Amino acid sequence: DQQVKQNSPSLSVQEGRISILNCDYTNSMFDYFLWYKKYPAEGPTFLISISSIKDKNEDGRFTVFLNKSAKHLSLHIVPSQPGDSAVYFCAANTNRDDKIIFGKGTRLHILP
Amino acid sequence: DTAVSQTPKYLVTQMGNDKSIKCEQNLGHDTMYWYKQDSKKFLKIMFSYNNKELIINETVPNRFSPKSPDKAHLNLHINSLELGDSAVYFCASSQASGVPSQYFGPGTRLTVL
Numbered sequence: 001d002q003q004v005k006q007n008s009p010s011l012s013v014q015e016g017r018i019s020i021l022n023c024d025y026t027n028s029m030f031d032y033f034l035w036y037k038k039y040p041a042e043g044p045t046f047l048i049s050i051s052s053i054k055d056k057n058e059d060g061r062f063t064v065f066l067n068k069s070a071k072h073l074s075l076h077i078v079p080s081q082p083g084d085s086a087v088y089f090c091a092a093n094t095n096r097d098d099k100i101i102f103g104k105g106t107r108l109h110i111l112p
Numbered sequence: 113d114t115a116v117s118q119t120p121k122y123l124v125t126q127m128g129n130d131k132s133i134k135c136e137q138n139l140g141h142d143t144m145y146w147y148k149q150d151s152k153k154f155l156k157i158m159f160s161y162n163n164k165e166l167i168i169n170e171t172v173p174n175r176f177s178p179k180s181p182d183k184a185h186l187n188l189h190i191n192s193l194e195l196g197d198s199a200v201y202f203c204a205s206s207q208a209s210g211v212p213s214q215y216f217g218p219g220t221r222l223t224v225l
Contacts (some may be wrong), residue, residue, distance in 0.1 A: 032212050043116070043202050043216030044155070089155065093212045098143060099168055100214060102155040 023090030135203030
């Protein structure tokens with residue numbers, strides 16, 4: 001049972017435009033949502049997070065939006081740059097334990 | 113000065129063998145983890161240790177045995193390797209408090225023939 005779902009396996013965006021990566025979840029008890037970025041042959045790197053009590057968190061070019069009623073979050077990258085080409089994992093966690101549940105990932109291609 | 117390191121990066125072995133993967137973190141974190149990324153690309157937690165104590169054990173076969181000699185190291189030993197064990201194994205670490213972000217190692221690609 002996938003508690004965190006990323007329904008788009010891949011996404012292509014023109015350099016300089018906005019990239020929007022989507023994520024849905026089923027467990028309303030999640031306390032934190034996180035985005036990780038992964039390059040080939042490397043481990044995932046933490047990018048940005050949002051607490052379940054917030055609806056937006058911004059860090060430079062990266063903004064995460066949380067819609068709790070829809071159980072949906074999205075990561076916006078603007079402007080998109082070539083180095084943003086990677087696999088992005090959406091993840092979620094409850095304060096009850098240390099376990100982070102990951103989505104399957106979305107591969108983002110930034111086109112020149 | 114790598115934060116979370118794993119050795120080896122690649123491991124190719126025959127079915128039935130026993131192998132170990134080592135992990136070290138120099139971040140001073142209290143908690144360490146092992147994840148498995150299978151062929152379908154799902155990243156799933158296997159174990160977590162906090163200060164050398166097992167905290168999470170996600171119904172992993174008992175052929176997998178984590179060992180934490182100290183809080184900076186968490187090694188993974190696998191007995192009687194099977195074809196289905198082929199995957200990329202990631203070690204990670206985190207601090208006990210604050211945002212639950214975890215720092216991952218580069219991964220070990222295990223191939224069982």
